[in-house]
Amino acid sequence: MPPRPPPALHLPPEDLEGVTEDTWLDVIHKMEEVYSKLVTDEVELEEKNAQLEQSQQFIFSLLSSMSDVLIACNQDGLIEESNAALCELVGRSEQDLLGTPVPDLLADAQSVQRWQLAMYHAAAHEVAVVELNLRDAQGLPVPVDMSCTPRHNSTGRQVGRVLVGRPLGELKRAYHQLREAHDALKLAQQQLLHSEKMASLGRLVAGVAHELNNPISFVLGNVHVLQRYGTRLGRYLEAVHQLDLPAPIQALRQELRIDTLVNDLPSLMEGTLEGAQRTADIVDGLKRFSSASQGKITPVELNAVVERAIHWVQKGTAPNFEIQWTRGPDCHVSGNAGQLLQVMMNLIQNAADAANANTSAGAAAPQLRISLTQQDRQVQLRFSDNGPGIAAAHLSRIFDPFFTTKSIGKGTGLGLSISYGLVQQHGGHLTCANLPEGGAEFTLVLPMASLV
Ligand SMILES: Nc1ncnc2c1ncn2[C@@H]1O[C@H](COP(=O)(O)OP(=O)(O)O)[C@@H](O)[C@H]1O
Ligand SMILES: [Mg+2]
Numbered sequence: 001m002p003p004r005p006p007p008a009l010h011l012p013p014e015d016l017e018g019v020t021e022d023t024w025l026d027v028i029h030k031m032e033e034v035y036s037k038l039v040t041d042e043v044e045l046e047e048k049n050a051q052l053e054q055s056q057q058f059i060f061s062l063l064s065s066m067s068d069v070l071i072a073c074n075q076d077g078l079i080e081e082s083n084a085a086l087c088e089l090v091g092r093s094e095q096d097l098l099g100t101p102v103p104d105l106l107a108d109a110q111s112v113q114r115w116q117l118a119m120y121h122a123a124a125h126e127v128a129v130v131e132l133n134l135r136d137a138q139g140l141p142v143p144v145d146m147s148c149t150p151r152h153n154s155t156g157r158q159v160g161r162v163l164v165g166r167p168l169g170e171l172k173r174a175y176h177q178l179r180e181a182h183d184a185l186k187l188a189q190q191q192l193l194h195s196e197k198m199a200s201l202g203r204l205v206a207g208v209a210h211e212l213n214n215p216i217s218f219v220l221g222n223v224h225v226l227q228r229y230g231t232r233l234g235r236y237l238e239a240v241h242q243l244d245l246p247a248p249i250q251a252l253r254q255e256l257r258i259d260t261l262v263n264d265l266p267s268l269m270e271g272t273l274e275g276a277q278r279t280a281d282i283v284d285g286l287k288r289f290s291s292a293s294q295g296k297i298t299p300v301e302l303n304a305v306v307e308r309a310i311h312w313v314q315k316g317t318a319p320n321f322e323i324q325w326t327r328g329p330d331c332h333v334s335g336n337a338g339q340l341l342q343v344m345m346n347l348i349q350n351a352a353d354a355a356n357a358n359t360s361a362g363a364a365a366p367q368l369r370i371s372l373t374q375q376d377r378q379v380q381l382r383f384s385d386n387g388p389g390i391a392a393a394h395l396s397r398i399f400d401p402f403f404t405t406k407s408i409g410k411g412t413g414l415g416l417s418i419s420y421g422l423v424q425q426h427g428g429h430l431t432c433a434n435l436p437e438g439g440a441e442f443t444l445v446l447p448m449a450s451l452v
Contacts, residue, residue, distance in 0.1 A: 091137025
């Protein structure tokens with residue numbers, strides 16, 4: 001504003017007689033002084049105003065460009081100042097936020113409690129850091145690490161608090177995704193290691209089975225022939241012994257204990273045959289674990305297979321074993337019905353063995369839950385028992401051929417390895433885990449037969 005011109009000087013009328021010219025000049029001089037001071041003050045005031053406006057503008061631009069949220073509140077926790085980041089986060093205007101109690105912006109009771117602790121219980125000069133969940137514009141909680149600093153007026157009296165914080169939502173989400181990706185990678189790595197191990201075991205076992213197959217077939221075939229020969233020889237000797245044999249022959253019969261020997265022969269043959277047969281069965285099992293031959297492939301309805309497996313196990317070794325079966329919708333996989341039945345029976349038999357082994361006092365009655373579900377053209381069968389579960393150290397070895405914790409004669413350790421191989425050959429996978437409530441759970445996933 002340009003300085004105002006000095007007021008026009010009018011000489012006084014004649015009635016101001018006695019006032020000398022000097023006095024008038026003095027007055028005029030003083031008036032000019034006062035006026036020029038007024039002008040200087042006004043200029044100064046305007047400069048200060050401009051400075052104030054500038055610094056206000058600066059503060060406003062700072063507040064607007066801050067990506068952290070900011071709240072200044074009074075001693076009662078009512079908002080006195082906020083910034084654009086906060087307005088955007090909570091979906092309210094600055095005007096609207098003015099005078100709002102801070103707890104109104106919080107998403108849960110826990111945050112309110114933390115806020116109250118920081119606001120009213122932290123010492124007057126203490127900077128408290130609290131994790132608060134602000135409610136965003138959609139009503140969802142957004143975690144923010146807030147530093148809550150006391151605010152003082154010019155006389156040093158505390159007049160409220162300033163809260164500044166960075167919304168962690170994005171960061172946390174990114175961290176969460178990273179952790180999930182890491183877990184998935186770890187799992188994939190474990191699965192890769194496991195399938196590598198199973199594949200090399202498969203090759204080894206296939207070689208061993210191939211090498212054993214021929215000799216054991218000779219042994220079995222020859223023992224069968226020997227059995228027949230033995231019977232015939234026995235009959236012949238019986239006839240010879242009816243004759244009146246010379247004394248040296250009779251003595252030799254006694255000396256060589258021919259009668260005992262002939263009596264022992266059948267049981268010896270039977271023992272040999274049984275051993276040879278068991279070896280042949282093991283070789284057969286090893287071949288199934290490793291071979292790619294799948295037998296006859298037809299569409300197989302899995303619910304029916306599970307029901308047959310339950311029937312056979314209950315009829316065989318576990319008549320009192322309680323099985324809760326949740327039938328799924330009809331579903332067909334393409335495979336070999338006999339082999340799939342064998343897999344299910346192995347799993348059910350193992351569950352029965354495990355659950356029955358839990359004989360500690362107060363243990364629940366042995367029980368197995370089986371369910372069948374379908375998703376994304378895959379069938380999932382879960383076998384969850386209430387046995388003792390699988391020891392952590394055994395989890396990675398349970399599908400190895402000959403791994404067993406059962407006593408000799410009770411377990412061969414082949415059931416799961418054969419099942420694993422069969423399921424792989426059907427394009428599926430078999431996994432195991434322990435249930436949080438105890439007991440083991442085997443999950444069998446098979447691809448559904450393609451729609452014709
Ligand atoms: N449901 C289960 N609960 C606990 N352990 C199990 C279960 N199923 C299998 N196992 C463990 O896996 C081992 C291997 O099983 P498997 O290959 O069928 O051989 P086997 O039954 O002859 O021992 C078992 O000896 C047992 O230790
Ligand atoms: Mg078994």
